Amino acid sequence: xxxxxISTPPKLEMPVKHYLNDNYGIRSWLLTKDHKRIxxxxxxxxxxxxxxxxxxxxxxxxQLLTPEGTLFQADTYNKLFTMHGVNxxxxxxxxxxPAVLGxxxxxxxxxxxxxxxxxxxxxxxxxxIIGAAFALAxxxxxxxxxxxxxxxxxxxxxxxxxxxxxxxxxxIAGFASIFTGLNFIVTVHxxxxxxxxxxxxxxxxxxxxxxxxxxxxxTPVLAITLILLALERGFHIGIFDPKxxxxxxxxxxxxxxxxxxxxxIMILPGMGVISEIVTCFSxxxxxxxxxxxxxxxxxxxxxxxxxxHHMFVAGISTYxxxxxxxxxxxxxxxxxxxxxxxxxxxxxxxxxxxxxMLYALGFIGLFTVGGLTGLFLAALGxxxxxxxxxxxxxHFHYVMVGGMVMAYLGGMxxxxxxxxGRLYPEGWAKLAALITFIGFxxxxxxxxxxxxxxxxxxxxAYPPEFQVLNVLSTAGASILAVGFILPLIYFLWSMKYGxxxxxxxxxxxxxxxxxxSPPPTHNFDHTPVVTRxxxxxxxxxxxxxxxxx
Amino acid sequence: xxxxQTTTTEHHPALAHQFDxxxxxxxxxxxxxxxxLLTEIMMFGGLFTAYLIYRLKYYEAFVAGSxxxxxxxxxxxxxxxxGSSLTMAMAVWSAQQGKRRLQVLFIxxxxxxxxxxxxxxxxxxxxxxxxxxxxxxxxxxxGGPGCESGDIAKELVERxxxxxxxxxxxxxxxxxxxxxxxxxxxLHALHxxxxxxxxxWLLLRARRGDFGPEYYSPMEYGGLYWHFVDIVxxxxxxxxxxxxxxx
Numbered sequence: 001x002x003x004x005x006i007s008t009p010p011k012l013e014m015p016v017k018h019y020l021n022d023n024y025g026i027r028s029w030l031l032t033k034d035h036k037r038i039x040x041x042x043x044x045x046x047x048x049x050x051x052x053x054x055x056x057x058x059x060x061x062x063q064l065l066t067p068e069g070t071l072f073q074a075d076t077y078n079k080l081f082t083m084h085g086v087n088x089x090x091x092x093x094x095x096x097x098p099a100v101l102g103x104x105x106x107x108x109x110x111x112x113x114x115x116x117x118x119x120x121x122x123x124x125x126x127x128x129i130i131g132a133a134f135a136l137a138x139x140x141x142x143x144x145x146x147x148x149x150x151x152x153x154x155x156x157x158x159x160x161x162x163x164x165x166x167x168x169x170x171x172i173a174g175f176a177s178i179f180t181g182l183n184f185i186v187t188v189h190x191x192x193x194x195x196x197x198x199x200x201x202x203x204x205x206x207x208x209x210x211x212x213x214x215x216x217x218x219t220p221v222l223a224i225t226l227i228l229l230a231l232e233r234g235f236h237i238g239i240f241d242p243k244x245x246x247x248x249x250x251x252x253x254x255x256x257x258x259x260x261x262x263x264x265i266m267i268l269p270g271m272g273v274i275s276e277i278v279t280c281f282s283x284x285x286x287x288x289x290x291x292x293x294x295x296x297x298x299x300x301x302x303x304x305x306x307x308x309h310h311m312f313v314a315g316i317s318t319y320x321x322x323x324x325x326x327x328x329x330x331x332x333x334x335x336x337x338x339x340x341x342x343x344x345x346x347x348x349x350x351x352x353x354x355x356x357m358l359y360a361l362g363f364i365g366l367f368t369v370g371g372l373t374g375l376f377l378a379a380l381g382x383x384x385x386x387x388x389x390x391x392x393x394x395h396f397h398y399v400m401v402g403g404m405v406m407a408y409l410g411g412m413x414x415x416x417x418x419x420x421g422r423l424y425p426e427g428w429a430k431l432a433a434l435i436t437f438i439g440f441x442x443x444x445x446x447x448x449x450x451x452x453x454x455x456x457x458x459x460x461a462y463p464p465e466f467q468v469l470n471v472l473s474t475a476g477a478s479i480l481a482v483g484f485i486l487p488l489i490y491f492l493w494s495m496k497y498g499x500x501x502x503x504x505x506x507x508x509x510x511x512x513x514x515x516x517s518p519p520p521t522h523n524f525d526h527t528p529v530v531t532r533x534x535x536x537x538x539x540x541x542x543x544x545x546x547x548x549x
Numbered sequence: 550x551x552x553x554q555t556t557t558t559e560h561h562p563a564l565a566h567q568f569d570x571x572x573x574x575x576x577x578x579x580x581x582x583x584x585x586l587l588t589e590i591m592m593f594g595g596l597f598t599a600y601l602i603y604r605l606k607y608y609e610a611f612v613a614g615s616x617x618x619x620x621x622x623x624x625x626x627x628x629x630x631x632g633s634s635l636t637m638a639m640a641v642w643s644a645q646q647g648k649r650r651l652q653v654l655f656i657x658x659x660x661x662x663x664x665x666x667x668x669x670x671x672x673x674x675x676x677x678x679x680x681x682x683x684x685x686x687x688x689x690x691x692g693g694p695g696c697e698s699g700d701i702a703k704e705l706v707e708r709x710x711x712x713x714x715x716x717x718x719x720x721x722x723x724x725x726x727x728x729x730x731x732x733x734x735x736l737h738a739l740h741x742x743x744x745x746x747x748x749x750w751l752l753l754r755a756r757r758g759d760f761g762p763e764y765y766s767p768m769e770y771g772g773l774y775w776h777f778v779d780i781v782x783x784x785x786x787x788x789x790x791x792x793x794x795x796x
Contacts, residue, residue, distance in 0.1 A: 116577040191573075235685045236685045236686060239729070522566075
């Protein structure tokens with residue numbers, strides 16, 4: 001069986017049997033309980049929604065190429081930014097890393113055969129598909145123009161579009177995310193391999209664990225909010241309707257109680273990815289392991305206490321605004337801890353600039369800009385000035401695209417050899433990372449300036465003096481699109497023509513690299529036993545990281 | 550099969566492939582069930598919080614609305630539901646003991662009591678419909694044509710001796726109370742329906758003799774779910790029927 005010769009460098013071969021060729025046919029995929037295959041199902045679904053949301057973004061940017069906005073009617077424009085937001089937030093960003101990389105990696109990283117509840121895992125994908133079907137139904141029947149925030153009473157009484165259909169879609173997709181979170185929590189608690197103590201868990205696991213806590217505690221509140229919204233719209237029950245004594249601000253409180261923590265659902269798993277990449281490509285132990293681990297938990301906890309900073313101008317009391325402002329500043333501390341620790345990890349490491357590392361470095365820079373401008377928005381006085389302007393849009397996209405999407409792409413490149421068993425073309429990948437970084441900054445940096453100058457968000461037209469910056473932004477968006485389409489092409493190409501990766505192309509630590517690539521259906525031939533701390537890079541025995549054929 | 554079985558001497562037919570032992574499987578599914586119940590608490594929690602906010606804001610209307618619903622039916626239903634929790638607990642116990650016929654009997658009794666609860670709830674809803682207290686365009690608590698039985702304004706004038714105009718305003722505001730009444734008891738009733746489906750499934754499995762001292766997790770979690778839904782009612786009953794009630 002073994003064809004390895006001693007004298008020439010060993011030619012790597014794909015394992016004979018792995019999760020992708022274990023069995024064939026559509027049924028073996030649609031009825032699978034293998035976490036790796038479910039991750040692939042999610043990957044396909046989310047890629048579709050990412051590009052669908054991207055198409056809406058492209059239409060928005062095209063509309064804003066000219067001040068008069070000649071391409072679409074104002075009503076259509078409202079639908080475009082709503083469908084962009086709902087698509088990207090609920091059907092891409094929230095599930096992205098947990099449902100794809102998390103599903104694939106959590107059992108591998110803890111040395112288990114599968115997630116604790118495989119049937120629930122498959123159910124989560126089906127529930128997601130049902131929710132997505134509702135969202136698509138709302139889309140093809142004319143779209144919805146509430147904005148992704150569904151604010152009442154606009155959404156509950158005044159619009160004629162299919163708000164209920166879309167809200168039900170988001171509600172159903174929420175249960176998918178609850179199931180994923182529940183599964184991760186149980187798996188991390190009960191399925192760890194012998195010797196894998198909490199202090200030895202990879203940071204990716206810590207950040208996904210923190211994410212799961214938010215998913216489990218926050219999503220049900222979104223569910224009840226959307227149920228009340230649907231009842232309000234369908235039966236005019238009046239809980240959020242000022243005409244009947246209801247309070248629309250309560251809707252905002254309940255909505256943001258989930259949707260602010262939800263931005264941590266979106267960013268925390270990305271931070272986990274970056275922690276893995278940065279240590280691996282610096283060949284150095286992560287700086288301050290326990291600080292990075294616990295900052296994830298701190299973000300999850302603080303994240304629940306800052307929601308009203310979305311409502312500083314919505315008529316909440318000055319005193320509660322003060323407290324929420326202070327708490328919003330506090331949540332910057334654990335985020336900053338992470339940035340400092342990544343930087344300290346890189347410092348004096350033997351850094352190599354492979355593609356995942358390029359994305360990670362991009363993440364650190366862009367997330368820092370996004371995070372710091374978040375502090376501008378947490379400041380009460382400045383928030384009044386820049387509220388509902390492009391400043392907020394730019395801030396949010398620096399965190400979500402510059403942060404989260406960069407981390408997702410970085411993670412996809414880092415673990416692509418594990419997923420597919422093959423390497424992507426390094427040159428093209430580096431180029432794509434560079435294009436993404438340049439295109440991103442060109443798209444969104446002008447929006448900071450636009451917002452600070454006072455250009456409001458969500459409008460289909462703008463004063464002519466803003467045109468230059470808007471043209472820059474649209475030009476950037478087209479470059480960004482190239483950066484996103486390139487990986488799609490070469491990932492597909494590499495599945496057939498890529499070099500065989502071998503079990504551990506990055507010489508990384510972590511249990512997922514100790515099994516073959518792609519892994520067998522049952523993950524490990526023997527249950528691994530963990531005897532030391534994670535990230536033991538740069539130690540004299542590093543070369544002994546087992547490379548199992 | 551190629552992959553080696555590393556641990557475990559026992560191999561129960563109900564042991565799933567990803568676990569090493571029945572103990573690990575039980576611990577994992579236990580934790581999963583409790584986390585699920587936590588999500589339920591958060592979901593009802595959002596609704597309860599909104600209820601409390603409006604109760605403070607429209608205290609008069611909540612008193613009036615609460616007084617107009619039937620505390621005796623509510624109390625009867627509370628007893629029925631507590632009874633069903635008892636039979637559910639007995640069903641779990643008989644599963645642990647491996648007593649097949651007792652399991653079937655107790656689950657059937659639980660389902661019977663659950664149906665009684667839903668029947669009473671339906672009767673209460675119908676009364677609300679007759680009194681025009683269903684929130685929405687047909688809501689009328691001020692004695693409109695055909696809605697005389699639900700004239701909260703008139704009751705307020707007689708009981709509190711307040712001017713008709715003020716009474717009518719309060720009566721109008723009870724729509725918020727009834728919105729919560731229907732949203733909360735409706736969501737609870739939906740959970741009861743889901744529980745009945747769960748019970749049907751457990752009944753079939755119990756009849757087949759699936760449960761015994763080594764393996765009774767589905768029964769245990771069905772029980773936990775049923776008790777949770779029961780506890781929600783234990784909070785709903787005082788909040789809606791009792792604490793705001795006049796006299």
